[in-house]
Amino acid sequence: MRRNAWIAIAACCLVVGTLAVTAAPYRVLLVDGTKTLEATLRVGGLAGAIRQSGLAEVSVLFTDVVSPYDDPLAGREAPAEPYDLVLIIPRGVGDGSADIVWVLVGDAVGASPELASSFNLLSSGIGMAFAGAVRALSPLDDLWALFTSALYASEGWLR
Numbered sequence: 001m002r003r004n005a006w007i008a009i010a011a012c013c014l015v016v017g018t019l020a021v022t023a024a025p026y027r028v029l030l031v032d033g034t035k036t037l038e039a040t041l042r043v044g045g046l047a048g049a050i051r052q053s054g055l056a057e058v059s060v061l062f063t064d065v066v067s068p069y070d071d072p073l074a075g076r077e078a079p080a081e082p083y084d085l086v087l088i089i090p091r092g093v094g095d096g097s098a099d100i101v102w103v104l105v106g107d108a109v110g111a112s113p114e115l116a117s118s119f120n121l122l123s124s125g126i127g128m129a130f131a132g133a134v135r136a137l138s139p140l141d142d143l144w145a146l147f148t149s150a151l152y153a154s155e156g157w158l159r
Contacts, residue, residue, distance in 0.1 A: 025054065025055065025056055025057070026055065026056040026057075026083075026084035026085055026118060027056060027057050027059075027081065027082075027083045027084050027085075028050060028055075028056040028057065028058045028059070028083060028084065028085045028086075028087060029058075029059050029060075029061060029079075029083040029085070029086045029087070029157070030043065030046070030047050030050075030058055030059070030060045030061070030087045030089070031060075031061050031063055031072045031073065031086060031087065031088045031089065032060060032061065032062050032063065032089050033062075033063045033064070033065055033068070033072055033088070033089060033090045033091040033093075034089055034090075034091065034093050034094045035091055035094055035095070036094030036095060038094060039089075039093050039094025039095075039130075040094070042129045042130055043060070043089055043129075044060075045129055046125060046126065046129040047060050049125060049129070050122075050125070055118065055121065056084070056085070059083075061073075061076075065090075065091055066091070067091070068090035068091055068092045068097075068098040068100070069090075069144060071148070071151075072088060072090075073086075073152065073155075073157060078155050078156035078157050079156070079157065082106070082153075082156055082157060082158055082159045083157060083158055083159070084105070084106075084158070084159055085103060085104065085105055085118070085122070085158075086102075086103075086104040086105075086149075086152060086157060086158060087101060087102070087103055087104075087122070087126075088101065088102040088104065088148075089101050089134075090102075093130065093133075093134055096133070098134075099133060099134050099135060100134060100135060100136075100137055100142070101126050101130075101134050101135070101136050101137070102136070102137055102138075102142065102144070102145045102148065103119055103122055103123070103126075103136050103137070103138050103145075104138075104139065104145055104148055104149040104152060104158060105119070105138065105139065105149060105158065106149065106152075106153040106158035106159045107159075119136075119138055122136060123135075123136040
């Protein structure tokens with residue numbers, strides 16, 4: 001099992017590293033709500049792959065929420081400079097009780113070709129980092145992601 005996790009992380013690094021050359025740089029906040037060691041290692045591999053690709057500057061924030069649908073940023077002070085993307089990897093991803101990672105953006109994902117390209121690249125990287133066990137959803141795919149993106153934009157987390 002651990003060998004497969006490392007292989008998935010290495011493959012994610014290779015794919016994201018080779019495809020991200022054409023993507024524009026972004027500021028990304030990766031919110032890690034996972035509770036298992038394996039899931040945390042996969043999140044670390046994803047963050048490292050994004051960082052090494054030159055796609056984005058990545059900040060990681062660990063949270064402790066009860067449900068995958070709880071707001072992991074509630075009660076926290078917004079950053080001085082907002083992020084372009086917020087990736088929420090919720091509690092439950094590690095134990096199989098959640099299979100969604102939310103990619104939140106302030107604008108519509110299809111608003112610009114660069115943003116759509118970055119979302120597609122991140123989606124494939126997320127799928128590879130978690131060996132296909134999770135899927136990425138954007139505000140175009142999910143109402144929770146839409147409302148949370150709007151909330152984070154109004155609070156200053158997203159541009």
